[in-house]
Amino acid sequence: MRSGAKVAIVGGVFAVVASGVGYGGYNLWNGITGGSGSGTNSASGSEGRRTGPVTPEEVTATSKDFLAAWATGESETAARLTNDPVAAGPVLLGFREDAKVSAATITPGPASGATVPFTVKATVTTTGISRSWTYTSRLTVVRGQTTGRPLVDWKPGVLHPKLTTPTARIRTGGAKTGEIRAVDYKGRELTAEKYPSLGPVLDQLRQRYGSTFGGKPGIEVYIDSGSQSVPDTTLLTLAKGEPGRLETTIDADVQAAAEKAVKRYGTASVVAVKPSTGAVRAIANNPATGFNTAFQGKTMPGSTMKIVTAALLLEKGLVQADRVTECPPTAMYNGRTIRNLDGFSLDGATFGKSFAKSCNTAFIKKIDDVEKTEGDDFGLAREAKEVFGIGLDWKTGISSEDGSVPEASGGAAAEQYIGQGTVTMNPLNIASITATAKDGTFRQPYLVARNVDDREFAVAGRRLPSSVARQLRDMMRLTATAPYGTATGVMSSVSGDKGAKTGSAEVDGQGVSDSWFTGFADDLAAAAFVQGGGHGGTAAGPVVAQVLNAR
Template sequence: MTSRRGRGPAAPSPPGGPRRTSGPGQAGRGQSTRGQTGRGQAGRGQSGRGQGAAGRSGVRGAGGAERAARRDRDARPPTAPRRRPRALLRRRIVRRDPIKRLNVGLLLVAFVLSLFAGRLVQLQGLESKGYAEAAIRQRLNRIPLPAVRGAITFAQGQPLAMTVDARVIYADPTLIQQYEQKNHTNIRNKIATTLASMFGLDPATLLKKLTPRAKMDRYRELIHHVEPDRARMVTAMNFTGIGTQQEYRRIYPGGSLAANVVGFVNAAGDGAAGLESSTNKLLKGRSGWQKVEVSEKGQRIPMGEDQQLKPIPGKGLRLTLDQDIQWKAQDAIAKQVKATKAQSGSVIVMDPRSGQILAMATAPTFDPANYGKYPESDWGNRVVQDDFEPGSTSKVVTAAAALEAGHVTPDTVFDVPDHITKYDRTFHDSETHPTESLTFGGVLAKSSNVGTIMASDRLTNAQLYQYMRAFGYGQETGIGLPGEDAGSLKPPNQWWGTDRYPLAFGQSVSVNALQVASVYATIANHGVRVTPSLIAGTTDDHGNLTPAAKPAQRRVISGTTAAELTKMLEGVISKEGTAPAAQIPGYRVAGKTGTAQRVNPRTGNYTGGGYNATFVGFAPAENPQLVVEVVLQKPQNGYYGGEVAAPVFKDVMSFALQSRRVPPSAGRSQKIRISPDQR
């Protein structure tokens, strides 16, 4: 017999016939239904059955109640088990399944390996070039390779300036720092103290250079121009991070000889004065470099990266200076500056035919190897850098203009007083004298200011200016020395009132000493001006000479005018002239004195300014070979050019003529008429 609604077999009927199931007894069936659906609860089922049993107990008694309860228990289905949480269930499954556990582990390992593989691909594939370049940069050490600076020599090849082997002491600050960290010591102080005592340097400055500025500070130059023997002493000390490297040192075998021409090289290796400065690019050449790989200990890595740009040696200069004549000129002017207590002095010796400078000396001078011990005013070349009013030496330009224009001849007579008034100014001769008749040759021989003004009246302003420019006033000489002062010459449209008259006898115009020497070289060269030159040519690193281009030439006056001027200038050296002290036995000499007032920079006028004393001339007068000029700036013991400058001219010219083996003059000096009644 099936249960109602198909819910399972019906419970067997108790003895005595079927029992009624209506009323409270339904609770038992309800419990059974809930148990099958999983929603029934034991308490409620038990309660219903209790109630049914209690209802029946009053009818059937105690035995019937027990049997009914037992039947209900037997008919009740088992209670469903409680469900466990799903996470706990998964853990139990994993623990119980080793294959799954192995798969999970393999997945984790594969993930980690994929991360490493990706990083390797990034480092060795995508970014490998950048890291390789960074590694090379850390190992590469760039070493400068300086070029050998060209030598400067005299005309005969004796060295004036030359380059010799030397060493630079350098440091590897990073390596020193690593050594200190590894050994827990402070070696930098010891290095700085030792090197400072050896080379007379400041220990604090060296210590600062030994301290790294960046993470890979591998090269720092400490001391330059060290002699090789002393550099070997430093190497023998075996300091970590200290080494030596080849470089070059500039030396000057002649000391102060021609120092103001040659100049010097500064600590950076560049020319800072003289020809060392003006021809620095030519002399210096082109420096090179070398890149080598070094280990962290500072040792070169064999077969490592090695890049190199070879240096190109500089060209050498062969000058036109004659060593013996240069020495004589320098010695003579130094003695005279000292004897006259002059502010400074200079001497120029020049070949008028070629324009070559054979000597260019100034005093005071300096030692280019120790230039820092001398005032900067002594480093320059006063021959081209100091301008001054030429005074009477400039009268030859006025004379040349008047002769060339045909307004006068050497025998033209002038009645010359000791003063002359032009407009609101009065001009005087250097000495008081009565009015005297002088030929134009006599005007030049006696160096009369008044007579020169009278002759210049026959020239226009344009003519006077034209010849001054033609002789080189107001423009650079072309010598190629640095810092040249071209002087000052105003054009005629800027002349006012009486400006032209002092110009005629050498005031109100400024020149440098080489400009004046060039004027007399032009006359000595028969009226042709040759640009002055100091450089005979350049030499390569094997000593092969490449001659310099010939200097420019131009005719300024005719040969006839030049000959007339030469004859007039010989009269200056005569007993009637202003410079008999310039006479040289056996040689005919032509020249001119100059005694010019100096402008006082404090007042702007000539009061208290002192004088410049000058003498310039050439010999032999009949066939000029040499021009010599002497200038003394502000001498105290005498100031007339014929007294203090002419003796130096004689001394230097006599030596130069003998040194150049110039034969004596064949005849006596030509006589010129100083006055019209002279025969």
Template structure:
């Protein structure tokens, strides 16, 4: 192993400026492979006569995309020192047990000497522990052939990585906890494979704790710890006995069987929870080991996000279900947006736009919301972006203020930098049909275990406002119509008054779209994502249909 690229995992206690160029879309570009990839809005709608060369920022984003996707030879080839870069990137991710990084580029800046710098945020999931988040920068220089490359230094990977200091991962593992469902039925990873990584994060029974660990910065020569960069895992002592969860063995069984039968071997995840109190009934992932996509994934939610967009529009009286909002095949806002399969519905009502998931219609209404209004509605009424304490590590969503009109258009349809996962979208669905946000929970009477190691003494600090009854009634009616007359017809022959919304989320030019479906029946809300599932109805639809068809009586 290269001496400058050494990382180790230790287990202990086995217990120049350009004129007249078109600017790249302002704002951070999300490069999220663990979460299902990235959405690149393309060239922005405005021109400027000064600023960094767009080709430099493009090279930076490509480097981050390759690194996040594990295409390390390609990433290294975009640097001034490919051999060294590849060895360092490989040893960094492998030595620290990092799986599926998420890297978000920020706007580029240019120095007087022509060097371009692209800052970025790194979210590094450490297998079985949590997520290490930090900031770094990519320096880029124009080469003699006119191309831009990342000017390679160790600090590209992390600002504290150097020739004299490296990182070391230390784990403190304990025996897996005993876990039961809400009725006291024992749950095991052998019986419920999807719960393996989840149960390990709950904290142990019998006075034990869940997996703990830390990433230390150490002296390369002596191994002395210079500082601790991140800690993971709670150190609280629980009362004797198994960890009692809110899970339901019947729902969990149905969820795991539905994914096994209908995810077609693709990465997929789903969550089912009670509408009246947010208690989680099932968490399932495919594959069943490794990254917990259901709770910690970061995905563009696609058209399932139109539930939130519709709420924002209805709250403002900006549109009504019977208003005519045309649905053309294309709409250009800096880039060309289109509908799935190039569908069009001339003279459609807003209700029709919702049930047929018309992207262009929703984007045409963007001027009726202020730039930050969608994110404010998501936070205030749905709790998205607030800090959740579920009882296990979770990602709680992000809806940044759009940087330009193209990004605002994308956010209206759950793209751009909007990020969620099945946990968030199941909660969004529950809030939409009940009017009240209930922080999801996985363990009874326990608010510990939030992501990124913040687990001791955490309390529910979410603060939300109920949706008006009129808005809830309109949302329920449109969700129901999506099943009876729209894109969620895959659920139409199941018993019960099911409401649903499909979603198809762009990932990248070389990856198929992710498929989404959210639904509610009785007192249960469900959300499912299938990576590269192409369409929501065609991929996530059969999973949710199988779940609802086999699940026990809805939790009252």
């Protein structure tokens, strides 16, 4: 396509205009077949097969040819300009036939290397209703492996960034489920526009409960996920349906604080839970769309796991909060050397102080004693499951992961004691662990009340002995208030009865550790994760403090 070309609408149908000159099928076909003309898509004939990175001229010409063919409704032509025409063809054809796009203008922006952003301005028409629809996406041009031709690297996300799986399609028509009007526990409406992190959550709630509460479907442009387990996503509403009202456990004030707090970092998540009931008060992620890391993430939690490890040691009578415990600079276990941050040691310190200072070696030195008391059947995995509910198949109301602490021995067990190795958690799990420590009893976190669909909540095998729960709370209070506590600085702004635990997880191949922080204030517990954030109090800590201050 000539420089300055763009796609436009003429007479309500797809057409292409290039600097005021009509642009027809010959040049498109020439680009596809690699004819002998002067177009930069040519890759055969006298020039032979091209190799090496695509040139800026090839990026410009290929992207414009592809966008022109797509906009004019030539889905087969557009597909043949990609490196996977078999997959691309039906998706591109569906843009007109399934999504009911009657007209479109697609305007490419300046290329960044081989990537070209573009804006789609479309008109969707169905059952006598027409609506404008605008969005942005991007494509990348690569060199074909066999032909050497420059081609669009096909992914469904080229058509729309929210098309993330091969089975997903954009459709227009009556939605498959009724609409819902989700509200917080005080009756305040929750929308994705006001609370962006709740967008994917609201999609799941609609799929699960939209028809249950009398909601009637509207006419929408939506992404049909093609899967029962993945919710559809509304892209544009042409005619509103009648929403049913669904009450959640969210607190709009806490949610607003959580949304604001995670925006400080590129990848961050936080969850807040009410210890006395298990009600989820906030869920926030940055980025706000896509994967719900706060509920579904699976990564090492670092020293926040020491809450569970401390409970195990206290239950076995191997430590007490006010009794002296060894805290050397390093400790060896089964060939693994475990160190404290910057090699610090605590001479004559109590276990409570070692907890508050996050002394790794104080925990590692007790592994042999754990195994001598009652054997491997009463280890960290059992403590995590029987007391803190980890791995019990939680029924929160949306998709969630409930944490994992596999059975381990030797060096792997040593890593688990300090939240490394095979232990995986997310902010929901760590917030729940903190809530259990605060309340003394595991109460399964939930976003929608159980009587809405009569689902069974997970129940832990036993509660924490009262003396253990008291000592855990006291040690977390020291962490948040004592001069030597690793969380004292960040928790200084939080009022009320408060406690905390910092954590950092060292991830292979990642130069800076992940930041973890969890804490409670009165009847609210929160946990946050910041990828590559460093020490727990540095990044994740301020996120939790901001959420707790919103209670």
